Amino acid sequence: MAKNQTKMISIVIVIQLLVFCQQIIVSNSIPIDHKVIENNQNIKTQFEFALRQTITDLKTILSQKTSKFDEFFRELLKTSKRDFHQMFLQTYGLLYEKHSSIFTDMFKDLEDYYSNGNVDLTEALDTFFHRLYQKMFQVLNSQYKFDDKYLSCVSKHMDELKPFGDVPKKLSQEIKRSFIATRTFVQALSNGKDIIKNILEIPTSPECTKALTKMSFCPQCQTSNELKPCANYCLNVVNTCLAFHSELDKEWNNYIDALLLLATRLETSFNIESVVDPIDIKISEAIMNFQENGGAVSNKLFESCGKPHIESKRETRDANFEESPKFAEQPYVANPTAATVTGLDRLIQDIKKKIKKSKGFWTQLPQSICSDKHVSTLISADNRNCYNGSDITLYEIDNKPDSHQKSGTELSLETTRHNAIINQQNLTLKLIINKLNLAYNGQDVDLIDNPDSEMETDGSGSGSGSGYGSDDNDYNLVQNNVVTDDIYFNPTTPRTPYFTVEGETNDQKSKNWSKSPKPNSPFMSKDSSFKSTLSLSLVLWTLLLNSIECLYMRQRL
Template sequence: LLSLIGSYLIPSCFTVGSGEHLNMPTQASCPICDWLASDPVCFSIGPGEHLRLCPQDYTCCSSQMEETLAHQSETDFLSAIDDTSQFLHTTFTQRHRKFDEFFRELIDLSEKSMNQMFTKTYGRLFTQNANVFQELFVELRRYYSGGSVSLTEVLSEFWSRLVERVFSLVNPQYQFSDEYLECVNKHAEQLQPFGDLPRKLGLQVSRAFIAARALVQGLATGRDIVNKAAKLSAGAGCVRALMRQWYCPLCRGMPSLRPCHTLCLNVMKGCLANTADLDTEWNNFIDALYQVSEKLEGPFNMELAADSISVKVSEAIMHMQENSIATSTKVFQGCGSPRLTPGRSRRSPKESGGNRRPFRTFSPEEKPTTATGTNLDRLVSELKERLRPMRGFWVSLPHTICNDKNMAADVTNEDRCWNGQTRGRYLPDVTGDGLMSQINNPEVEVDMARPDVRTRQLIMELRVATNRLKHAQAGQDTDFMDSKSPPPPPTQHKYYDWFGCPTLFLEIYCPVGFQSNPNFAYLIKLVKVLLSS
């Protein structure tokens, strides 16, 4: 709308004269009536004593026009926030989808590779026991999808079932009851029939799956945080300031005049005071995402882990086969002699199923790719490039908006801009960032005694998400909450903590930087007075 007024209405309606129109607009300098031609509230030029928001000088605007423009300024502001944050939302949404599709496809390819490899190597022996391997991948998918699954228990259960099957297969001349196989399992931990391969595979798979799940859920959390943070509600003080900077020039007959850059900054910093307080935790969250992505292209590589499942399981089976006599002897000593299979007194011939073939690993050029022709290294590289510019997004949002030529005058145009009253330089200093810095904001009245609960909840969500990502960097399995789940409600207490901030779940409700603010003592008194009244 601002751009429309500046480029469409001005050439036909606005005539630059000697400068007298700065104090009293002329009909030619009042395109507001053309803009609202279909609106019966169009007001002829006259004194502005009726105005509540704009300077009460000669004006083109009626009270109804002023109200209409105030609503429009709020709409423009919210649209600017939405447009500016769109790249965040798009990045998180697209990266989440790409990584999720890729990781799921890796799991599918891993299972397919195992089925093909084991069918060729073990033949009917594998197909008869395929449910053991199918169940492993069912549980791995359930874990990755966010289910309440312990990877340690999943892998332990898999090896327990596998040792029972393989022990029976390498001793076909015996019949084993369920109780006997339980005894075999009890001895397996000490005998280590698969060697050190279960530990190695467990470490590799656990780290990779924990990091992969953490990254995908972290991207979903980022998307949801952006959605919530961008859905602002401009307060009355903010709307008044927006109206004064964007549309009061129009009412004064100066539609081409943009607000001074520093005026715009003060207005935006006041309107976005709570949002700026997300900055510290937001940066920590982005850093944690970046570090987890680096782990995935390094020691926690999901591609290598998925590729290694079939190889290491096959190596484990071969290890047990090669040591079957020694293992069986020790088991028989501990569990007793099993019964011979009726009609069998010696080992049966080995099951035919093709000769074992040596397993190969992929060279970097041969890494498995998804249907889109990408691999993990490329995905991670693209993600890291997109994460870097996200740092400091919320605290720099006022600058991003005010740097738009449709929103404010260029920073070099300090003398030919709207300063809130007329054309000229804007003199007040630019305030700092965040809620506590707005106490001296000359443009926006900000209620610092009541920090925005929604922003404090977002801060808490970011802290929780960052903590999960940091655990994943260490290969630690933590229960990730669903990204859509709201944080637990705060617990209220009727006392003050040691530095005077009311402890209504301190980390959520107390303003960021509360203690370090130079107006700290004054604010403590203010909060106490308000709460005691």
């Protein structure tokens, strides 16, 4: 039934075009040229292919950069964790091994925050330093026995005594703002790809198909079979076909600007590499601060919490921090990795360069389509001696931004019908921009999770004609990156119908625009069949009116 509906729409379009092109005479029977119908489908296919290819080029760039940044960060965190273990094992030996869970839990919290955002970084880092503080106090005073109540008292005085100096405060601040900025940045990149994916769901309207067919087929009705449509005529037709796409341009440009600003932060004050790489050195510095002031800190705690009981039978214990462990003479040197070889600066510079080119992408889309190799061969190289839609003459292009809202010669779109997909993507972009601005200012970001999303790492999709193709030959993308379920915002895109029923009111069309046919039901019910019959009657009246126009045009020519 769906195929019959599509065929009916194609036949109606071709009938109207044949009348306009003066190739038929109104009679009781209207012949349909199957070659013309095939041509109608071909131009639609060529347009949709060029459109999808051009938009997919941009989607591919964002997909590749998301994957590359995600790969880099995960490798950076993995390397830091490995170096931390090697350094502390060489420095503190069995003492570190016995209490290594304190440190592995900290790294797990950092990994979990980046992966799904369900970790409060401030609370996690505060817990880490409190656990380390309690354990070090016990080791420094291993001759005493401490119960949970006493250790709770010890913990309450940490902020007052500052046993680690300023390291916890500074390190927590650096980690928090850098991780928030990093995660928000990679989410925003990925969500940009999702927005483009949703844009690709927009179907070509029957009105657009009619205009495209008129542009490509009607020149054959003139004196020269070699006549091609004017270049500006193509721009105006595609401009109107993509009228709603251009409404995305403003928020898209704001989104790119916000990404570029946060990328600059990641290169400087929020540089995640400068925080994660030396994390072992900074935590070791905190431990040494406690070692140096251990006696004074312990005495103050004994005064505040009371004198603890001495162990009646002292057990043989492991070496403790009072033994003043020293760093190894030959410090551990990490093996080169993708993170250290590539470098964060190089990666961010490349991302900035690529995404900056996408500013103005949606308003430049008609130009990209008409210059695409699959379409440009059908278009005249200039705007003289070409077909302008009704004659052989010079064609003037309409560059007014709101031209699609008026009744033009190419298409007549209803101003009351808004594209639900575009509107939703604009709202999503505003949400992302707000998150990017918060991260840029070092503020907390409440990230919205979408468990149905997946990170694409294949970077597939390339083509010519758009000028936005990928040239990532210097990068070898990893195909098996860890998929993080909530790495995206949730655009919650409404579906659009494959066609609209003629004869509906504007309000009814607006409602139907956000609905899709049920999966298990046919496209046309009895009611819709009746409406289609009524539509065909209306078409016949249109044919009569167009025939009058045809006679008038013959007299003029």
